[in-house]
Amino acid sequence: MLSYQHIYHAGCLPDLHKHAALAALLELMAGKEKPLSFIETHAGRGYYDLNAPEAQKTGEAAQGIHRMLKENWFPPSHPFMRVLEQTHKTHGKNTYPGSAAIAQFFCRPDDKIHLMELHPGEVIHLRQQIMGTNIRITREDGYKAVLALAPPHPRRGVVFIDPSYEIKTEYADLPGIVEKLMRQWPVAVLMLWYPLLPARPHEAMVKALTALNIPKSGTFEVEFGPPPETGAGWKALYGSGLFVANAPYGFETALGAIAAALKDKSLKKE
């Protein structure tokens, strides 16, 4: 049974990285008339209540989204800021939009959204919060489900993989999953998130992903501060990474601007 719940971390610095990137990517993709498919393997819930005791407990939102808004890290025209503005209007100032809400914001009625989530409680929230005739939510293993779906209709589309890395073999298994996925669906625009931790568990995974030689692929990382000399586990997280493949024109520039906005923003003193 998986125990991870993203509500404890909603609005943290890595969230700002992945969610600003997702918003920029979907704005670029939806800027073209042709419909698209959006597939997310690890959807979490739609919206996160930052007043909830779980969110308050870690203080990660205080260090992330609350400071970002107070200190204007992003210009108001940034696609992520536009999602935040709408979220605050419809759900209140202390609500944070997850990836599923960001996808719903940018996708149009002809686009298809497939959201997979394994945690029974998270799926209930997701189904209550994210609804639409073009949205399909399933409680299943996102890795198996994306391979069963690919290539989807419409064929043009985005896969977002945002694992909680609770299972030790996930780093080792991911390159094989991505290889299969890209063989089945070579035009998929892929974005895979990974944490930067002092033990660098992502390193071998990124090396194997790079060796797949997928067109227009690369890693985009941001360090929120220097790697801590002591500390282990998620508490020692010091940065956030994205492996991107088949990146659309303009996305690399957008990722560079996002990394510049978030670099060295950690308040942690190690």
Ligand SMILES: C[S@@+](CC[C@H](N)C(=O)[O-])C[C@H]1O[C@@H](n2cnc3c(N)ncnc32)[C@H](O)[C@@H]1O
């Ligand atoms: C990092 S959170 C997702 C956050 C979400 N993508 C967002 O940005 O708002 C990871 C989620 O994946 C779920 N999960 C873990 N393993 C999974 C799997 N194999 N298939 C589907 N969901 C999984 C967890 O229950 C958790 O809700």
